[in-house]
Amino acid sequence: MTAADDLIGRLAASPRLLVALDFDGTLSPLEDEPMDARMLPAARDAVDALAAAPETVVAFVSGRSLVDLRVIAEHDDAAAVWLAGSHGAEFWVPGEGPVSHGDDEEAAALRDTLRAHAERATAHLDGVWIEPKTFGFGVHTRRADAADAAEANSIVDAIVAEEAPHWRRRTGHNIVEFAFRHEGKDSAVAELRERVGATAVLFAGDDVTDEDAIASLGAGDVGVRVGEGESAAAVRVPDIAALADLLTRLAQERTRLLA
Structure with a gap:
């Protein structure tokens, strides 16, 4: 038995299990056009099996805005799947619908201003795209060459440092995100738990x-x-295929133990 098998067995026996999953790169391949992302069939099947397992809650935890994550x-x-969008600043609760941690009209106005500034300042750079987000925006550089990507990030870093130095900055695969909310995936998992x-x-x-979420997990959890x-x-x-296999085995073992 491998260490992973041992951990799966322990999770399978827990009375109430939360399976929280990032979406892009975890369930869906990364796409040049972010809205083209979709779960691989094996990942979808694994999610469906877990959602149907006894005393098991599945949630997607993403930096995407809730509206885009739903798409x-x-x-x-x-x-039946719970959603935590915008790194945990907004949620979708099954049977209840969207739940937000509150709007800030002044911050939203600044968001729109900064996003417009970023779009104008990077318009000359091929392959750079500014993604609107509920609580900020993202600078996508997947389709840009290295020089244009570096220039775009430098330009937008300077804009935000000048106009909104209190905003949170996050990096990811070919994206830099800026937000006036400071929730992270660690707080999203804590709230879901x-x-x-x-x-x-x-x-x-x-x-x-x-x-952030993995580092926040407790002794009985698994990252x-x-x-x-x-x-x-x-x-x-x-x-993703290997994760889907792991999740499928977890669903099967949990069903066997608790059904």
Whole structure:
């Protein structure tokens, strides 16, 4: 039995399990056009199996705005999956709908101003795209060459440092995000744990912001890193297909033990 098998067995026996999953790069391949992202079939099947397992809650925890996360996750009002968007500043609760931590009209106005400044300042750079977000914006450089990507990030860093130095800055795969809310995936998982009464948590992710959640996990929880990169996770899998296999085995074992 591998260490991963042992951890899966322990989670499978927990009375109330929360399976919290990043979306992009974890369930869906990274796409040049972010709104084209969709779960791989094996990942969707694994999510469905876990959502149907006894005393098991599945949640997607993403930096995406809630409205965009619902689109790429193909999430309708009848879905059993919980959502934490904008790094945990907004949620979708099954049977209840969207829950936000509050709006700030002044901050939203500054968001729109800074986003417009960033769009104008980077318009000459090929492959750079400014993504609107509920509480800020993201600078996408996946389609840009290295020089244009570096210039875009330098330009926008200077704009935000000048006009909103209190904003939070996050980096990811070919994206830099800026937000006036300071929630992270660690606080998102903590809130989900409390809301659903979880006795154990599995969190899986592939990027820098996911490490906030992984590092926050307790002794009875399990962090899973998908792909390369430094990580505090107890379990590492090479790709989305391998994660889907792990999640499927967890659903099967949990159903066997608790059904």
